[in-house]
Amino acid sequence: MMTIDCQLAATVSTSTEYSTATHKTQVTCRRVNMRCILCHLNSWGCGHSDSLIASPDGIPVRTIVTESADVLPALLDSDLCGEGTVVFSPSRDTPSSVGKTIIAPYTGSLSAPGDEMVVGEICVVKVQEYELTPYLATASPTFVRINNEDDFYTFLEHADHAHQHGAFLPALLHPMVRLADLCALGGAHTCGGPSQRLFVRATGQASTTPWGMPLGSVTDGLASLTATWSAFRRPSGSGCPGCLSQAVPAPLLRIAHQQRPWLSRYLQALDALRTAAERGLSPLKVSGFPHRLTAGADDYLPALDLMPAGAEMPLLLFSADVAVLHDTHSHQQFELGTGTARLIELLMIHGDSDAAVYAATQHLGLERHAAHAALAQVRAGLVGFGIQLSTARGSEDASCPPSRQGSAFAHGVNASCWLASAGMGTSNHSLQPVPGPRSQSDG
Numbered sequence: 001m002m003t004i005d006c007q008l009a010a011t012v013s014t015s016t017e018y019s020t021a022t023h024k025t026q027v028t029c030r031r032v033n034m035r036c037i038l039c040h041l042n043s044w045g046c047g048h049s050d051s052l053i054a055s056p057d058g059i060p061v062r063t064i065v066t067e068s069a070d071v072l073p074a075l076l077d078s079d080l081c082g083e084g085t086v087v088f089s090p091s092r093d094t095p096s097s098v099g100k101t102i103i104a105p106y107t108g109s110l111s112a113p114g115d116e117m118v119v120g121e122i123c124v125v126k127v128q129e130y131e132l133t134p135y136l137a138t139a140s141p142t143f144v145r146i147n148n149e150d151d152f153y154t155f156l157e158h159a160d161h162a163h164q165h166g167a168f169l170p171a172l173l174h175p176m177v178r179l180a181d182l183c184a185l186g187g188a189h190t191c192g193g194p195s196q197r198l199f200v201r202a203t204g205q206a207s208t209t210p211w212g213m214p215l216g217s218v219t220d221g222l223a224s225l226t227a228t229w230s231a232f233r234r235p236s237g238s239g240c241p242g243c244l245s246q247a248v249p250a251p252l253l254r255i256a257h258q259q260r261p262w263l264s265r266y267l268q269a270l271d272a273l274r275t276a277a278e279r280g281l282s283p284l285k286v287s288g289f290p291h292r293l294t295a296g297a298d299d300y301l302p303a304l305d306l307m308p309a310g311a312e313m314p315l316l317l318f319s320a321d322v323a324v325l326h327d328t329h330s331h332q333q334f335e336l337g338t339g340t341a342r343l344i345e346l347l348m349i350h351g352d353s354d355a356a357v358y359a360a361t362q363h364l365g366l367e368r369h370a371a372h373a374a375l376a377q378v379r380a381g382l383v384g385f386g387i388q389l390s391t392a393r394g395s396e397d398a399s400c401p402p403s404r405q406g407s408a409f410a411h412g413v414n415a416s417c418w419l420a421s422a423g424m425g426t427s428n429h430s431l432q433p434v435p436g437p438r439s440q441s442d443g
Contacts, residue, residue: 034120037104040086041065041125044197045110045143047209047243048182048189060222061085061198067111068202075200075218076101080225088119111199111210113147127180130155136171144172145180147211152248155185156256159266166289173274179267181209184239184248186264187257188311191240194225213245237261237308262288264311272315272326275333281324287316287345293323294342294363298349305348313348314387316341327387334385339364343378347389352379 044063061080065088066072072089075081076098083100091105109115113129124140130151133144146152162168171177183191193208194215200206204217206225213232215225232242238257241250257263269286276284285291288306292298293316304310315326317333323341325334336344342364350356360371382389 034123037086037102037119038123040104041088041119042178044088045125045180046178046182047180047184047191047197048186061194062192062196064088064198064200065110066090066200067109070202071200071204071218072103074204078218079221080198080206080218088117110143113145130179133158133171133177134169136174136177138171138174138176140176142177143180144177145211146185146244147247149248149252152244152252152256156260159260159263162266162269162289163260163262164290166285166291168270168273168286168289172270173277175274175278179270181211181243182267184241184244184253186267186311187237187239187261188264188308189239189267191234191243193229193242194222198225209243211244211247213242239263261308262306264308265289265306265315268311268315268326268328271328271331272317272333275326275331276317276324279333281317281322284317284319284322284324287318287348292349293318293338293345294359297346297359297363301350301355303349304351310348310351313389314344314382316345316348325387327385330386340378343374344382344389347375347379352389 040063044065060082062084063086064075064080066075067090069089069091072087075087081087081098081101084102086102086104088104088106090107090109091103092107093103093105096103096105104119106117106119108117110117110125110127113127113132115127117125117127119125126140126142128136128142128144129147130144131154133154136142136144146155158169158172172179179185182189191208194206197208198206199208199210199212200218204219206215206218207213208215208229213229215228229242232245234240234242235254235257238254241248241253244253260266265288269289273282273284273286276282287293288298288303305313312328314328316336317324317326318341323336323338325336325341325344327333343360346356346359346363350359356375357368357371360366360375361368364371366374379389
């Protein structure tokens with residue numbers, strides 16, 4: 001995997017004072033965990049609440065990027081900052097803290113296509129418009145962002161091509177590339193709103209993203225910003241309109257998601273293929289795009305794993321030689337026997353229902369009682385790994401899947417913090433075997 005050394009040396013320099021409306025705040029330069037800072041920037045750019053690092057209760061805003069250092073005093077004097085908040089502010093100073101708020105200086109910008117942000121002096125993060133993605137030459141971490149309707153239409157064309165033909169744009173599978181604002185692009189990707197991330201312009205106006213809906217001034221306070229954001233209704237099954245409102249009209253976003261209920265699965269598939277490729281597992285097919293390991297298994301009922309209600313199910317990747325299960329929360333990948341993989345695929349398609357049992361009798365040649373026992377055994381084995389598969393048939397119209405925010409997957413730094421992995425030279429978990437009933441088709 002390509003890496004960039006973004007290690008930041010410890011700093012011990014003189015203190016600084018910021019004059020706010022009510023007091024002078026002592027800013028102390030101290031040793032800062034660069035991995036933590038990069039994970040905050042990762043979560044700010046990607047925008048899906050599951051990609052955000054966990055924080056103690058009571059933190060007003062997790063990550064804030066300011067366009068100008070001039071707004072920093074007003075920001076620090078507001079209720080937007082608290083313990084654990086990281087504020088990225090243009091400056092050549094060293095990382096510092098105001099109380100328990102971390103100030104992460106940067107040079108450059110992430111506001112417009114072609115911009116570069118330099119964090120920690122040598123870590124370069126770029127932003128690129130989506131339309132140029134096929135021609136992207138990547139040497140450093142890059143956020144690919146939807147900046148206008150043309151970008152969005154191109155994104156949809158690539159998603160449609162993957163859904164119909166199983167061909168994913170190679171540039172989006174590069175380990176240094178991530179799509180920005182996933183909560184707007186995926187109908188089932190959750191959005192944390194202003195309590196998760198903010199972009200503050202030089203005027204003090206705040207939005208969740210550079211292309212997001214204006215929410216008000218930093219002096220208005222978090223409650224006011226949140227109320228404005230909440231009033232911008234997110235239709236069932238559609239992406240968050242508030243995070244791309246200045247780039248993509250809300251009706252266009254809604255129609256695109258109505259026509260493509262599988263868009264969140266497509267975004268998850270990009271992550272799964274990228275992770276597998278970093279482990280040397282490629283090329284792989286993605287179950288449902290459009291291939292199935294068990295041909296014809298989804299011919300007679302809508303596949304639950306391609307609906308918003310099934311967006312949090314794991315993804316099945318496979319080739320003639322290997323089958324891999326990708327957990328969409330922990331980003332761990334598990335090696336499967338072929339027979340186990342086929343049973344899991346039936347559960348993904350049909351949910352925990354008689355339809356999965358019937359499909360196993362039709363496609364795997366099992367007797368009904370044997371099919372029921374095998375599916376139950378596989379389901380129990382996955383639960384032991386913290387993976388939930390079952391989704392009740394009939395919940396296909398749910399706009400968002402059940403939350404796992406309280407599970408172990410929601411605690412600590414997310415395993416897919418690609419910016420920190422790229423910067424610190426780390427990698428994801430290795431493949432693990434998943435036990436299950438063996439059949440004659442198991443290798």
